[in-house]
Amino acid sequence: MxxxxxxxxxxxxxxxxxxxxxxxxxxxxxxxxxxxxxxxxxxxxxxxxxxxxxxxxxxxxxxxxxxxxxxxxxxxxxxxxxxxxxxxxxxxxxxxxxxxxxxxxxxxxxxxxxxEFIDPLTGLYRAPYIQYMGEKLLRKGKPFHMLFIDVNDFGKINKRYGHPFGDDVIRMFSAALSEWQSNGDTYLCRYAGDEFVLITTASDEWVKECMETIDKPTPINDVMVSAAVGHLDGFREPDFFDKPLREHIARASLLSTKAKMNKESMQL
Amino acid sequence: MIGESNAITRKATLTLNISEFDVPPMQDMLIVGRKAPIGPEAVRRMAEALSPEQFTLIKMEHPKIEAVLLRSSLLQMIDEKLLMSIILEEAERMISESMVLRSELKIAMSVKREVDLL
Structure with a gap:
């Protein structure tokens, strides 16, 4: 816009x-x-x-x-x-x-x-924001990291503790995530329900630290909440600038599903 | 009913005092309060129109004083920092935020030298 x-x-x-x-x-x-x-x-x-x-x-x-x-x-x-x-x-x-x-x-x-682009529950931007920012970086030829963050077992949390509690989880999880966007080169949005997308041009070390923090289960109102992270590395991804942002988001979301499945199989 | 003997007459008395207009009218210095009816830029423009290139505007961070307009020649005679510290020390005793003060400022040098006799 x-x-x-x-x-x-x-x-x-x-x-x-x-x-x-x-x-x-x-x-x-x-x-x-x-x-x-x-x-x-x-x-x-x-x-x-x-x-x-x-x-x-x-x-x-x-x-x-x-x-x-x-x-x-x-x-x-x-x-x-x-x-x-x-x-x-x-x-x-x-x-x-x-x-x-x-x-x-x-x-x-x-x-x-x-x-118009702010999610009322979390105060974060909604999907069109990340779409715009991502496309802008692609147009400028600036590589970036994309993290697709999916809260684990959010459906179960809603069923077990009720939707108002689920809303609290999303709110508090968003607040924790938004602390990572303070350095000016990072853009974050609530993509859908319990999914978030973060785009950053920050260093590999920063991304690693961010992912490790998100990956750790955190207590929210005495319930341990964790998230699966799909990481797409635009600095190393082949043909990164030839693909539309939509395709990158799809790939990052599949990587988060894969990360979730890996974790579940490790727990089994 | 007003009769002819009670007719009202109205007269005006005109008093004229003529004196020479001082150019410039602000002497050597103007001290402008933060909420004065004339701001620093208006004062600068006025001085520039009446006495081109003869005055310097110094803006400052002060609770009551916003700026000082000073005859530029004074700044050639004495260091600006020293001069401003003296002006502020004296002016802040009587100025309020809404005032513009004008001041005459003369610098006289007194020298006494001793020399060896031949």
Whole structure:
């Protein structure tokens, strides 16, 4: 999902020499919370209603505006933009095609779009997110590791302890998994019911450590929960970039089934 | 009913005080409070319009003071850090966030030398 799909191309502007009270009136008139500041065709910054509220009405816009607003490209994706917004408090982002302003996108626009792809139970992204991220890496020719993670005996847990408990298991398991996506090169989603997909460009050592941790049975509300992991190594897989992501996910899921069967036969 | 003898008259008195406009009107220095009606950029633009290239704006992290506009020649006479520390020490005693203070600042050098007689 690209920024170009959610951006607004009609941009309300103001010059930096106008007063803050004039800017507030203009925002009201245009029903907007932010204005782009442009002087003689040159982009100067962005002023938001929040900035106006904390500035004396007699001041000029130049003394209230943010002179270094975040600039993004129409090709940037909403998920990366969302991550960027977590680190900044900007309300309005400028969408630039090189040096040309082509639109704007608000924090709210990004949050609403991202919310469409969030799984309500776990707070993780849903399958379309990993599909997008995986395809993007394939397009760029960047190899990655894919882990298909399948909670063992989840059906039995539901039958034995009830579905609300099963939901707790999924929630807590997801929270543990999400700790592995903090390094910025790792993407995680709840793929379906009790299945998760993690894509990472991190090192082999990192992947090994991650798999060993996931593989270990963990107590969740006094019940030992474990998962089978199917690992597809895009750094060593032949013809990795010639195949669609769908095929990689299918292969990783089969590898997780195989891992599960191996474990069961070892237990027997 | 108002009769002719009770007619109302309205008069205005006009007082005119004319004096010379000081250019620039801000003397040597302006100290801008964080919530002052004029911000640092407006002050800089005003100074630039009235006295081009003669003033320097110094923004700062201070609880009450947002910036100081200073005659540039003063910065050539005395180190900026030293000058700012003196200005802030004195100004923060009387400034509030909503004020703009103006100040005259003159630097005079006094030298006393001893030399050996021939």
């Amino acid at each position: 690209n920024i170009s799909e959610i951006m607004t191309t009609t941009v309300s502007t103001i010059t930096s020499d106008k007063s803050v009270s004039f800017a507030a009136e203009k925002m009201n008139a245009y029903s907007t919370d932010a204005l782009v500041v442009v002087d003689h065709g040159e982009l100067m910054g962005v002023v938001t209603s929040r900035q106006l509220r904390s500035t004396h009405p007699n001041r000029i816009v130049a003394d209230a505006m943010n002179v270094l607003p975040i600039r993004i490209s129409p090709e940037d994706d909403v998920w990366e933009t969302h991550a960027l917004l977590q680190e900044h408090d900007d309300e309005l982002l400028l969408v630039m095609n090189e040096e040309e302003l082509v639109g704007v996108v608000t924090r709210e626009d990004v949050q609403l779009k991202v919310a």
